[in-house]
Each structure stands twice: as structure tokens, then as C-alpha cells.
Amino acid sequence: MNNYIYSICQLFLITLTLTANAQKMHTTKWESGQLDRRTKVGVWEYYGYTASKEQVVVQRYDHSTKELLYFRPNGEFIYNIEMKPGQWTRHAVDRPPLFIGGDPALATYTTQLQYPPQAQERNIQGQVTVSFAVDTLGRASGHRVLRSIGGGCDQEALRVARTIPDEWIPAKLGSHAVAVEYELTLTFRLAQP
Structure with a gap:
């Protein structure tokens, strides 16, 4: 009986150690x-x-x-929100859409911009703003360019925005999740010689 209890205790300690290590x-x-x-x-x-x-x-x-x-919280949150299917209006929300992990986690994706050769050759610099809807389940869709600079930068900004995983926490109006239009600005700046 003592050997049985001893074996059970050893098994428990091994399981506990493996769990702690995992x-x-x-x-x-x-x-x-x-x-x-x-x-x-x-x-x-x-x-x-x-x-x-x-x-x-x-x-x-x-x-x-x-x-x-x-x-x-960080200021007032005003977004285009979908009040009824297909009907968008500018309105304050109680909680903005949040990317899980905040801006540093989002930067993991947004810093992967590749400067288009055409933009480099033409010395195009500036900011591209991409808009997309974050629905009530935290999924992004409907990506489009709001502010353009050309030279392939718009397409690159869209490409990068579409790589962001659906790890969004939806916006809230009162106690209800609402779909909002989120704007993401990506900067293209040439390195100075």
C-alpha cells in the first residue's frame, strides 16, 4: 500500500512539474x-x-x-458606426475598436511596409490612410484607401492592412457591440542620405 501511495505521489509531482514547465x-x-x-x-x-x-x-x-x-480611455471616440445594415453615421462610442495588445501589437504588422520601387524612383513620400470596417465580432473587411499618395504606396498600404489578423475587440455603444469604420494611417518616408 505504501509503494502505491508513493507511486501516486511521484506521478502527481511529475504532472505538476510538466504543467509548470509548459x-x-x-x-x-x-x-x-x-x-x-x-x-x-x-x-x-x-x-x-x-x-x-x-x-x-x-x-x-x-x-x-x-x-x-x-x-x-484616451479621449473621445467618434467613428462612423453602422446603425442599421448599410446605414453609417458619425457617432461617439463608449469603447473604440481595440486591437488585442494595443498599438505595439498592431505595429508588428504596420511596420512591415515595403517601399514600392516606383515611389522611391519618383521620390514619393507621405501618408496613406486605409479604412476598413471592424464588425461586432472583431473581424475586419471592406479595406479601401481614403488618402492616397500614389506610386504604389496605396496598394502597399492596403496589402499591409489586410495582413492584420482578426484580433479586434469590437467597439461598444452602451452595452452593445457595434460595427465601426476604423482608419489606419501608414507613413512612407524615404531614408535621408
């Missing part, structure tokens, strides 16, 4: 939380920095329940 804390300048085999689990905090370089929590998101627990 989950580990991951902390960077921009985020902090638990990883389980490279997958985010549990509550994660995402950070931003104030003008005085103070680190602040901008989002707290539970990856296990897929629920936003906190976001740091």
Missing part, C-alpha cells in the same frame, strides 16, 4: 502574461507609455475567456 511567464516592454506552449493563456497586461515615459497598462485581456477586462 506554462511560463512572458514579459516584455509591451506585454506580460502566461504562455502555454507559445499560446497566450489567462490574463495578459499590455503596456503603453505616457509623454513622460511612464509605463501604463493600456489593456488587460483574458486570452482564455477571450474577454477584455480593462482598457485605458
Whole structure:
């Protein structure tokens, strides 16, 4: 009987050790939380920095329940929202659409711009604004260029915007999720010699 209890205890300790090893804390300048085999689990905090370089929590998101627990408000949120199917109007929302992980996570995609050779040859620089709808399930669609600079930059901005995964938290008006039109500005600037 003692050998049986001893074997059960050993098995429990091995299981506990494997579980502890499978989950580990991951902390960077921009985020902090638990990883389980490279997958985010549990509550994660995402950070931003104030003008005085103070680190602040901008989002707290539970990856296990897929629920936003906190976001740091930053001004008034006015968007084109879909009040009825196909009927859009400019309106303030109580919570903007949020990319999970905040601006640093979004920058992972937006910094992958490839400067079009045609724009380089013609010395085209500036900002392209891409618009897309973020629906009530956090999916993006209907990508289009609002502000154009040409030279292939518009197409590149659209390409990059379409690579952003559907990891959006929908906007809210009151307690209801609403579809909104989100605007993303991408900057094309040539390196100075």
C-alpha cells in the first residue's frame, strides 16, 4: 500500500512539474502574461507609455475567456458606426475598436511596409490612410484607401492592412457591440542620405 501511495505521489509531482514547465511567464516592454506552449493563456497586461515615459497598462485581456477586462480611455471616440445594415453615421462610442495588445501589437504588422520601387524612383513620400470596417465580432473587411499618395504606396498600404489578423475587440455603444469604420494611417518616408 505504501509503494502505491508513493507511486501516486511521484506521478502527481511529475504532472505538476510538466504543467509548470509548459506554462511560463512572458514579459516584455509591451506585454506580460502566461504562455502555454507559445499560446497566450489567462490574463495578459499590455503596456503603453505616457509623454513622460511612464509605463501604463493600456489593456488587460483574458486570452482564455477571450474577454477584455480593462482598457485605458484616451479621449473621445467618434467613428462612423453602422446603425442599421448599410446605414453609417458619425457617432461617439463608449469603447473604440481595440486591437488585442494595443498599438505595439498592431505595429508588428504596420511596420512591415515595403517601399514600392516606383515611389522611391519618383521620390514619393507621405501618408496613406486605409479604412476598413471592424464588425461586432472583431473581424475586419471592406479595406479601401481614403488618402492616397500614389506610386504604389496605396496598394502597399492596403496589402499591409489586410495582413492584420482578426484580433479586434469590437467597439461598444452602451452595452452593445457595434460595427465601426476604423482608419489606419501608414507613413512612407524615404531614408535621408
